[in-house]
Structure formats: C-alpha cells, structure tokens
Amino acid sequence: MRVTAQAKEQTRQRILASSRKLFSQKGLERTTTRDIAGEAGIASGTLFNYFPSKEVLAMTIVAEALDEGRADYAAKATGQESVEEALFLHIVTGLRRLAPYRTSMNAILERAMSPFSPSPDSADADRVRRDHLEAVAEILANHARRNDQTRNQAAGEPEPDVATADLNFVAMHLYWSLYLGVLAFWSRDQSDKQEHTLAMLDQAMQLFVDALNSGDTEENTDGATSH
C-alpha cells in the first residue's frame, strides 16, 4: 500500500515535470495530453487518473510555481521593507518562478484567476488566490503592527495587542485587479528582459498603497495600513 502511494506520487511528479518542460518549450496551446503522457512514459489514459484535464494540470504548475515564489519571498524579505517594497517583492518572486511559462500561460491565468468567474479548472485556482491574498494581508498587518510599535514606543506607551489586518473588501478587490493587470501586462511585455513590467509593478504597488493611505486620511478606518 505504502509503495503504491509512493509510486503514484512519483508518476504524478513525472507528469508535472514533463508538462513543465513541454509548456515552457511549446506553450500550453500546442502541447497535447498525448505529448505529456509520451514524455512522462505513461499511457495517455493513465494521465487522466491524475489530472482531469490539461488546464487543471497547468493550473497545478502555476500554483506550485507561486508556492515556490512565496518561499523565495520569505527567504529574501528582511521585514524591514516598506509596505510597497514588500508587496513588490512578493509579486516579483512569483513572476520569477512563473517566467518559463510567461508567454504560454496567459490563457490559463486569465481563465483561472479572473475575478469575473469562479475557476472551472480546479481547486488550485481558488487556492492560488486565497494564498496570495492571505500573504498580502499578512504583509499589510505586519506593516501596521510595526508602525503601531514605532508610534507607541515613541510615545512611551506599552505595546498593544497585535493588530489584526482588517482588510476591507474593496481594498482586496482593488489589489487583485492590479495584480491581474500586472500579470496580463507582463505576459505580453515585449521590452528587453521585461523591464517595463518592473517599472509598472513598482508604480502599481505605490498606487495601491497610496489608495489605502488616502482612505485613512478620510477617516476610513477599514484600511489595514492605518498610520
């Protein structure tokens, strides 16, 4: 039983490795499930025991790449970044991991992550969105906490309970739209080494943080970065 589970996992990993290779070489559209099965050394039918469709497979790859990106983010972040820098770093580490599929995956990204319709492809798409937004919420909460500490220390008051990020609905939708906009821009960016995306991402994150802060100045207390 244990061996079977291990063998299954090995096959699954082989399918994923073959798909990564083919998607990055030929693109999603021009890769067939038959190609993937052939590359992985399994029968075409067997593939469907693991992944119900090519799109689900692709979304799994995206989700894993973004998980790796988040691990990179955790390794690189020092905790001393400004909130816009932290948000920038969080996205850019994900883009690095997605880079091999940049031009080939836009269809799947668009379909799976669009705010217009829930993903038909797999639970992975929902997980990607949830994980990403949770990470963003954490960045904002950490930043708010740091600001509170600085302020309270400056005022000589004891540290308060940790503030939880009360991310409001509008802010998160605004963020997600910006993020998808960056992804769409990046996947079509013709500039050398996609340097336009870097500038665009930098400014998009600044825009987002400005929007949160401007909400604060109008005494909208829902923003997570109240300072």
Next chain:
Amino acid sequence: MEPQVTDLIAALPEGIEPPLATTAEQALHQFARDLARKPLPVGRMRRLWTLGTLQAKIAAAYFAWWLRTLRTDADDRLRQRDETHLKAALQVLGTMSYLRGAVMKVGQLLANHPNVVPHEFSDVLGRLYFEAPPMHFSLLREQVRNELGGDPEEIFDDFETKAFAAASFGQVHRARLKGSGQRVAIKIQYPHIGRVVRDDFRNLRATILPMRLSGDWENLMETFDDIRRMLDAETDYEHEAENLRIARSAFAEDECIVVPRVFPEVSTRRVLTMEYLDGVHLDRFLATNPSQELRDRFGHMITLACSRLQFRPNLLYADIQPGNYFFMPDGRLGFIDFGCCHRCSANDVDYMRECQEAWFSRPEDVRATIIRAGCLTPRQQADERRMQLMKDYTAWVWEPIDRDGPFDFSNADYFRRGVALYGELLKRRYVRSLPVNTWITRLIFGYRAMMYHLRARVNIATIFRSESTIGR
C-alpha cells in the same frame, strides 16, 4: 538683464500660475528650509510631475518665459493661440515622468547662477543630486538580476543596499568586486526610463511644434533634437562607459586627475560598475576652509581636465557641476559622470579651432566665426546691434584666456557680466546657433560657476594654449 524668479513666475499663463502667497523669494527660502528637514520629494517615478513643487514651477516658468521671448510679432490673435499651446505644453511638462532627472539638471544650472536664485536655494539644489534614493532594494535587485544574471549580493561582495548617491536616471551603490576586493561604485538605472525619456520628448515636441514662434524655429528644433539625442545616449550606460575609457586614457598618472576605471564584465547598458573614488564634493571641501593655494591647485586641475578632454579626445564635458568632482584626500581630483559628454564631430572641431584662431591670431576673421556660430542669415548679419552683442559675449568668454597670468574667478562682477550678456542674447531672441553651442555654453557657464564657488585663481591661458596645441 536675465529674468528674476519673480518675473518667471509671473510669466506663467493663467491657470498654471502657482499659488505662491508670498513673494517668490520667500517661497524659495521656505523651500530650502523644508528640504533641509526631510528627504527630497523627487525620488520615485510615481511622483508624476504635477507642477506642485516649487522647483517644478520654476522650471516651467523658465520654459514659459523662454518660449515667450521667441515671439517676434505682436498680433493678439497669434499671441492668444500661443498662450493656448503654451498652457498645453506646460500641462504636458507637468505630467512628464522623466523630469525627475531633468529638474535636477535644470535645478543645477539655476543653482550655478547666483544672480537668479538666492544662495540657500543654490546650495540645497547643488546637493539634491546626491540625496535622493529612488529605487527600493527589491526593485534594484531585479534590475541587477536582469542585467548581470544574479542578485547583487551574489555578483558582488559587501553590496550596500542603501544608495550613496543619485545619478542620472538611477542611483549609485557601493560594493567590492569578488576576488580582487576592489571597491566599486555601481550605477543602476531605473527600469524603463529610456522609453519614458523618449515619450516625454515626443509629447513635448508635438505640443510645442505648432507654435512656430519665430523664423528661427527650425534652428531651435534642431537644438531640441540634439538635446533629445544626448539624453537618449545618456540612458545607455555603455555609451558612458566608452566615454569613461576615452577620458581615462587622456590623463597621465602624475597629473593627479582620476577618471574611474570601468569593469566591463559587470557592466551593461543599464548597470555601470566603476572604480570607487574616495573624496568629498565641493561644499564639504570648502567647509574645511582650504588654503588659497589648495583651491588654486584644484582649480588648475579642473581646468586642465576640461581642456584636455576638449582638445585631445574632443569630448565636451557638458556637465560641470560640484557633484561630479571629488576632492580626494591624497590631493588628486576625481572626475565622474560622463553620461552628458558630447563627442565632437569633425565639423565641431573645425568650428572650435576656427573660433580660437580667429580670436587670438586673425581678428579680421572674428566676424565670420560669429556668423558661423549663430548660423546667421544675411539679414541677421546686417543687424549691427546683434553682431556687437555677440562679439561682446565672445569677448567675455575669452577674457580669462586672453591675458597673461592667473585669472581670479572669485570675481563676482566677471560672472555677472557673462550672465547679463547671455540673458540679453536670450531676451533679444538671438537664439540661432550651431547645435554644438548648447554643450559649449553649458561648459562655459558650468566651468565658470564651479571656479567662482571654488574662488580659484587659475592661469587658464597657459593651460589652454598648451592643451589646444596638443589637439593640432
């Protein structure tokens, strides 16, 4: 007389006029005080140029004043049309992203004209260039990764994540080369800035083009395009690296003039890695109350450096300003930032030689060189007032060279006369010129302002004559 800040502000069209409650001068003082308290608001690209800052208003006002001086007829209908275009042009100016860099350069030019702006303002502006870190480290790291194939911490040892200087279109960080341990300064460009510069210029050109303010418009557009080409070249650090190599080879070790070495294996179009030079800039040097002898010595070296570059490799170093020189502890002069260097064409070299030879050896040809300098039409040549003013200005330019012995550049009267003459040329719309004169004028005023601040006495005639002989 050249315009005062108040005149400039007053020259703004309605609706653009800045809400300066008090006098412009008071506002400038306030501005200078504010700057001393907080980091400069010029850093990030996101700060689109909303004409909200005072330096933006002043630059815009100069621009408006300059355009107005070009209108030769008094037709109200045309003037109104111009006002509309001018307003549009200023609004375009207000949304230009690139002007983060441009305003610094304009600010530096203004800062070098003590007559135009109060002294505090010029002091602060002189420092701006070095105190505005615009990229956060995560963005910078991505740019380095794109360019050099690895994170800065992997490529270099002791990479300092905090920039120690702002640079044209980017910022400068300190580190060491792996292996050799060589200390380096790494200039890293903001991503995408080249395109922003090109877009800004295209937009601005399209907006001011319909104005056709004078018969000299074509000539002005040539100059405009020349500036655009220069800025375009400035966004290519490989171009600058080549200038650095050319300049470096022009000086012998015992001349004590140091141009940093470039490390091509860790340099690209967007990243420039150079030898790090230890030293202080002009303001800190002057704060040590240096002796007259030491000031003269550095003045001599700055003069020699500019002359050598002009006459030997035919490079016009058009960006003479305090931030580009290092007064090194061992007495040497460090000389950086070769982005804004004009490589002279054969025609430029011929023109400069002709001017020099005429002035010193063939006075009968001076008139012809003035005509060539100003690309003057027969009608303009017949305008004796114009010819005389250009000749007076030329005499002012040659004055420190056309004499024996050292010239005392601390003489404020000399500097003021030059500014007044140049202002008069602008005021009278005598703006036709060979494009190369844009760079020569910058060099002339930049050099003299630098010498004025340094209060140096330099035997420029000797240097000029020996260096220009080398070029023959």
